[in-house]
Amino acid sequence: MSQCLNPDCLHINPDGSQFCQKCGSKLRLAERYYAKSILGQGGFGRTFLAVDDFKPSKPPCVIKQFLPQAQGTATLEKAAQLFDQEAQRLELLGKHSQIPELLAYFTADNRQYLIQEFIEGETLQQELDNQGAFTENQIISLLKDLLPVLDFVHQNQVIHRDIKPENIIRRASDNKLVLVDFGASKQVQRTSMSVTGTVIGSAAYCAPEQAMGKPQYGSDLYSLGVTCLYLLTQVSPSNLYDPLELQWVWREHLNDNQLSEKLGKILDRLVETVFNKRYQSVAEVWEDLRRYYGKSP
Known part of the structure; x- marks a missing residue:
């Protein structure tokens, strides 16, 4: 047809x-x-x-x-x-x-x-719908697989700006995660990091500075962190943050999903709303993964 x-x-x-x-x-x-x-x-x-x-x-x-x-x-x-x-x-x-x-x-x-x-496989959203909430080991595996891809993107002076479960596909041929949909991505010029631009991205996964039109490399790390929280809880990111208390409440939605304190610390720093307190680069996330989990987290 x-x-x-x-x-x-x-x-x-x-x-x-x-x-x-x-x-x-x-x-x-x-x-x-x-x-x-x-x-x-x-x-x-x-x-x-x-x-x-x-x-x-x-x-x-x-x-x-x-x-x-x-x-x-x-x-x-x-x-x-x-x-x-x-x-x-x-x-x-x-x-x-x-x-x-x-x-x-x-x-x-x-x-x-x-x-x-064409990438044949399921998005992480489809995987979540079909198999239920991700475990700690699955989240660690996700970070190990995607962080090098994100590092490559950032090394080429590009901010993806729309990382979410629908834009990550698990390729059927080798189970590798593939990052798709660069329609919202931004090529970073040396002078543009401080200039307010068009607000683009999916609101629920969008870092505060990106929502104000000033995306940074760390904005992608924030979106990746929110993606992990959603996959762990199956609860919309907008319900995982308390705007009255100005804090994340994702642990309240884990149900019986067991999570170690060390992974919790990594996720907390990934989704830190204050930009300077958040991971600034993929290398910093890798450093903590190695520190907490050894050479092969």
């Missing part, structure tokens, strides 16, 4: 069709990619599971179509700029084995398209 990419149609067509039977739009993008089904939709675009028809094995890939929901010329220009930046980020970062590779970026029918590697 082939899915029409026309946003006003999206008709499902039989295999072998060159044009949509409903609206007449060409089905093969750049004479190469066929959309099979919709994977998801966000504020800036729609993603499709697709097939690369140029390769003999017809491997799966992902088509991301720029389709902003926002209105107004300035807002649309900003959205287009962010989509373009996502392509640049993926080209820069996709060399890492745990970040999807950028396969192509082009304009067709006056729309921007980004083609990237």
Whole structure:
């Protein structure tokens, strides 16, 4: 089956069709990619599971179509700029084995398209829904697996800005965690760390300074920490923080999930709302993991 990419149609067509039977739009993008089904939709675009028809094995890939929901010329220009930046980020970062590779970026029918590697597996959100709350060992394993990826991202002067369970996929082929969706990521210029910018990210996982438009590398560590708290408790992050007492109350929601004091200390420092008291780098988190758990935490 082939899915029409026309946003006003999206008709499902039989295999072998060159044009949509409903609206007449060409089905093969750049004479190469066929959309099979919709994977998801966000504020800036729609993603499709697709097939690369140029390769003999017809491997799966992902088509991301720029389709902003926002209105107004300035807002649309900003959205287009962010989509373009996502392509640049993926080209820069996709060399890492745990970040999807950028396969192509082009304009067709006056729309921007980004083609990237398809990662087969479950998101951590799906894993949580299917298997229940994570254990301490699973959280330690998550940190061990993701921290080097995040370090690579930061070493390339990029802040992801949207780390959450839906954007982390456990790859089916090797059980490695893959960090996806760099649509909100920000390339850091030397002068930009102190300049207030656009507020982007998922509110429940967003560090206070990021919510004020001033994301830092430590903002990603905060989001990673909140992700861990959510996976441990299965409780929305907004219910794990008491705004009246200005403190996290996540331990009250552990139920029977046993957690050591040493992991608790690491998580507390990851989600510290006062920026200067939080871990400032991946290296600092690794240092505590090694101190508490030995060379191989």
